[in-house]
Amino acid sequence: MNTFFQTLIVGLRLGSIYALVALGYTMVYGIIRLINFAHGDFIMVGGYTMIFVMPLMLRLGLPAWLGVLAAIVVCALVGMGTELIAYRPVRRKGTNMTALITAIAMSLFLENLAQAIPAIGPNPKVSSQIFGNGGFKLGTVTMEYTTVITLVISGIVMLVLYAFTQRTRLGRAMRCVSEDKAAATLMGINVNSTILLTFGIGSGLAAIAALMYMAQYPKVYTTMGALLGLKAFVSAVLGGIGIIPGAMLGGIVIGLVESFTTSYISSSMADTFVFLILIVVLIIKPAGILGKNVGEKV
Amino acid sequence: MLEVNNLNVFYGAIHALKGISLTVGDGELVSLIGANGAGKTTTLHAISGLLPIASGSILLDGKDLQKVPSHKIISLGLAHVPEGRHVFARMTVEENLRMGAYIQRDQKSIQKNLDKVYEYFPRLKERWKQLAGTLSGGEQQMLATGRALMTDPTIVLMDEPSMGLSPLLVKEIFSIIETLHRNGITILLVEQNAKMALAVSDRAYVLETGTISMSGKAEELANDDRVRKAYLGA
Numbered sequence: 001m002n003t004f005f006q007t008l009i010v011g012l013r014l015g016s017i018y019a020l021v022a023l024g025y026t027m028v029y030g031i032i033r034l035i036n037f038a039h040g041d042f043i044m045v046g047g048y049t050m051i052f053v054m055p056l057m058l059r060l061g062l063p064a065w066l067g068v069l070a071a072i073v074v075c076a077l078v079g080m081g082t083e084l085i086a087y088r089p090v091r092r093k094g095t096n097m098t099a100l101i102t103a104i105a106m107s108l109f110l111e112n113l114a115q116a117i118p119a120i121g122p123n124p125k126v127s128s129q130i131f132g133n134g135g136f137k138l139g140t141v142t143m144e145y146t147t148v149i150t151l152v153i154s155g156i157v158m159l160v161l162y163a164f165t166q167r168t169r170l171g172r173a174m175r176c177v178s179e180d181k182a183a184a185t186l187m188g189i190n191v192n193s194t195i196l197l198t199f200g201i202g203s204g205l206a207a208i209a210a211l212m213y214m215a216q217y218p219k220v221y222t223t224m225g226a227l228l229g230l231k232a233f234v235s236a237v238l239g240g241i242g243i244i245p246g247a248m249l250g251g252i253v254i255g256l257v258e259s260f261t262t263s264y265i266s267s268s269m270a271d272t273f274v275f276l277i278l279i280v281v282l283i284i285k286p287a288g289i290l291g292k293n294v295g296e297k298v
Numbered sequence: 299m300l301e302v303n304n305l306n307v308f309y310g311a312i313h314a315l316k317g318i319s320l321t322v323g324d325g326e327l328v329s330l331i332g333a334n335g336a337g338k339t340t341t342l343h344a345i346s347g348l349l350p351i352a353s354g355s356i357l358l359d360g361k362d363l364q365k366v367p368s369h370k371i372i373s374l375g376l377a378h379v380p381e382g383r384h385v386f387a388r389m390t391v392e393e394n395l396r397m398g399a400y401i402q403r404d405q406k407s408i409q410k411n412l413d414k415v416y417e418y419f420p421r422l423k424e425r426w427k428q429l430a431g432t433l434s435g436g437e438q439q440m441l442a443t444g445r446a447l448m449t450d451p452t453i454v455l456m457d458e459p460s461m462g463l464s465p466l467l468v469k470e471i472f473s474i475i476e477t478l479h480r481n482g483i484t485i486l487l488v489e490q491n492a493k494m495a496l497a498v499s500d501r502a503y504v505l506e507t508g509t510i511s512m513s514g515k516a517e518e519l520a521n522d523d524r525v526r527k528a529y530l531g532a
């Protein structure tokens with residue numbers, strides 16, 4: 001029983017990191033039907049930003065995790081820059097396939113650029129301690145502070161994001177643009193700046209995910225976003241890509257599958273199971289768990 | 299109020315509008331009729347800035363719409379009810395209507411317009427919480443029309459409002475169009491249902507493969523032999 005709860009908590013923690021990243025994939029996909037392959041690399045951008053900023057924070061007597069604010073800003077700028085410089089021109093002139101290739105190129109570009117920057121280079125860097133060590137006992141289950149903070153922050157971020165899309169003027173504009181760009185324009189919505197905002201928010205979330213990830217695995221390297229990004233993408237598809245609660249659910253499911261496989265079967269089987277689950281779910285429900293193959297009336 | 303001069307629009311190599319000109323005066327109800335593929339939707343899209351134009355000019359109260367970004371055109375008092383409704387399917391009826399007032403910030407006037415739209419379309423009020431994607435075609439048309447009225451527009455472009463509706467609903471939609479006209483709203487109406495359109499309009503233009511072939515008083519066109527043969531099935 002003890003192992004079960006411990007595994008559950010590890011799965012939820014991992015899952016909420018996947019969910020934060022998956023939200024970025026799903027928001028961008030929802031609004032421009034593009035799989036932003038570079039999104040995983042935004043995690044890396046956030047990671048390195050914190051590596052450089054955290055020592056400054058500590059020197060100023062501030063907690064290291066405040067470095068995430070700088071990472072959010074940098075990631076949002078990189079995300080918006082990617083949209084402005086690469087995706088928007090391609091969207092205007094090319095096809096969906098051109099856009100997809102551009103996204104893959106952007107991902108490889110960021111990874112290689114990072115390696116070429118002398119201050120970053122090919123070798124991993126170790127991060128400072130982010131949250132306090134230790135934890136507390138909940139019955140017989142040990143709760144690490146890192147875990148609690150990860151769960152709480154992710155929960156809050158997701159609630160705020162959901163409320164933002166449902167209740168605010170800009171959030172509604174985002175939903176309109178994702179449903180129908182021409183109709184959104186007729187309502188007076190500036191479609192391009194709404195897309196830009198979506199990139200900014202989605203990429204900012206990647207920075208928060210980077211913080212949670214580093215709190216657990218305090219190491220940063222140029223390809224750190226590759227597998228993490230892929231699993232988050234899988235989460236988004238599993239939950240129903242384009243659907244915000246789907247990304248949250250998908251992330252949690254993938255996290256749980258991974259942690260339960262690791263604890264009850266074998267850690268080497270974890271990724272195999274993650275992708276197996278994806279295939280099985282998509283065979284049964286091609287649009288993902290929360291996805292609907294909507295037959296919208298005309 | 300609206301003045302289109304020598305408008306040319308291309309889709310790649312397809313010359314969809316070949317130098318058309320038309321005007322809609324203050325308070326007028328003008329219809330643009332023509333067969334499928336004649337270029338009616340293209341004309342409205344060009345006016346609303348959804349399509350780039352190759353040459354010509356579009357003036358709204360003397361203002362060159364080419365110089366206005368497409369999402370700003372609604373602020374000039376021009377609303378567009380697009381062909382095929384284009385309601386936001388995953389939003390509720392009321393959310394759709396509120397999106398119609400996206401450019402407005404004054405909650406009081408939004409509420410006033412919401413009440414006005416519910417008065418025009420009591421059916422929408424009954425279904426205010428329903429997702430727009432689950433409405434019937436006629437209800438979606440009412441919603442798209444109501445949404446366009448949420449900004450108190452001075453001119454409304456309507457693209458095939460009767461398309462795919464039962465005869466009863468077609469009558470209902472046309473009676474709403476007449477009411478709007480009576481209330482002083484300027485309307486440019488695109489219709490394949492030429493008979494109904496001519497019956498309610500002041501003037502009309504006939505569009506044939508990208509060119510205006512006839513224009514004049516709606517009554518006169520309705521009695522014109524060529525129009526009767528080609529569009530009124532007489």
Ligand SMILES: Nc1ncnc2c1ncn2[C@@H]1O[C@H](COP(=O)(O)OP(=O)(O)O)[C@@H](O)[C@H]1O
Nearest residue numbers: 309312314332333334335336337338339340341
């Ligand atoms: N997106 C498009 N790409 C290429 N051709 C188009 C496009 N939209 C319309 N057309 C062509 O332009 C012409 C006018 O179309 P349209 O304005 O939709 O006609 P209508 O509304 O009168 O039925 C048609 O020949 C149509 O095939």
Ligand SMILES: [Mg+2]
Nearest residue numbers: 338339340381
């Ligand atoms: Mg048409």
